[in-house]
Amino acid sequence: MEAFLVSTGVVALAEIGDKTQLLSLFLAARFRRPLPLGLGILAATLVNHGLTAWLGVAAGDLVPVSAQRWIVAIAFFAVAIWALVPDKMSEDSAPRAARSNASAFMAAMVSFFIVEMGDKTQVATLMLAAKFNSIFAVGLGTTLGMMLANVPALLFGDRLLARLPLKWIRIGAALTFAALGLIALFY
Numbered sequence: 001m002e003a004f005l006v007s008t009g010v011v012a013l014a015e016i017g018d019k020t021q022l023l024s025l026f027l028a029a030r031f032r033r034p035l036p037l038g039l040g041i042l043a044a045t046l047v048n049h050g051l052t053a054w055l056g057v058a059a060g061d062l063v064p065v066s067a068q069r070w071i072v073a074i075a076f077f078a079v080a081i082w083a084l085v086p087d088k089m090s091e092d093s094a095p096r097a098a099r100s101n102a103s104a105f106m107a108a109m110v111s112f113f114i115v116e117m118g119d120k121t122q123v124a125t126l127m128l129a130a131k132f133n134s135i136f137a138v139g140l141g142t143t144l145g146m147m148l149a150n151v152p153a154l155l156f157g158d159r160l161l162a163r164l165p166l167k168w169i170r171i172g173a174a175l176t177f178a179a180l181g182l183i184a185l186f187y
Contacts, residue, residue: 003132006180007141008148010128011121013176015149020115024153027111031104034154038147040108041154045146046139048116049125053139056129063130069184075127076181080174082120121146124177131184 015021027037063071116122121142129138 003137004141011145036105044112053129060130080177
């Protein structure tokens, strides 16, 4: 249960103001159909984070325990620094699928899968899976965290983000990742 809850919280916090949340806003403005968009995000995240969690557990099995602690800690510290950098996304940088005549579901699924590649939440999923050695709990937890951050963006869009102090949320996310790095070193 710890792996699920930590994974959910870490990704939900890290996702605030992230480029995938900006993509949610873009898709919501373009299609104005939150249900198929949300289902597309869910499908893409389940596949992306499921594969990433599997890779994290596999890597955790191959790397000696003494080295795992340092690798995970360094990765969390790097993501902490990365979380401080605000993401920006213009319509021109959005994936082509979001501008095609494809359905809202397909546009969200394809765009989210692509945009999530190499994103800090994907790196966090990899590290959490290696730490907790659980594909299922981490994959579902990070997916829930992604949905907790992106569904409100689909439903409430600009009104919600205009009221959130993104700078302080990024700082909170960075501190959370730094704390996880310290826990990985000493736990």
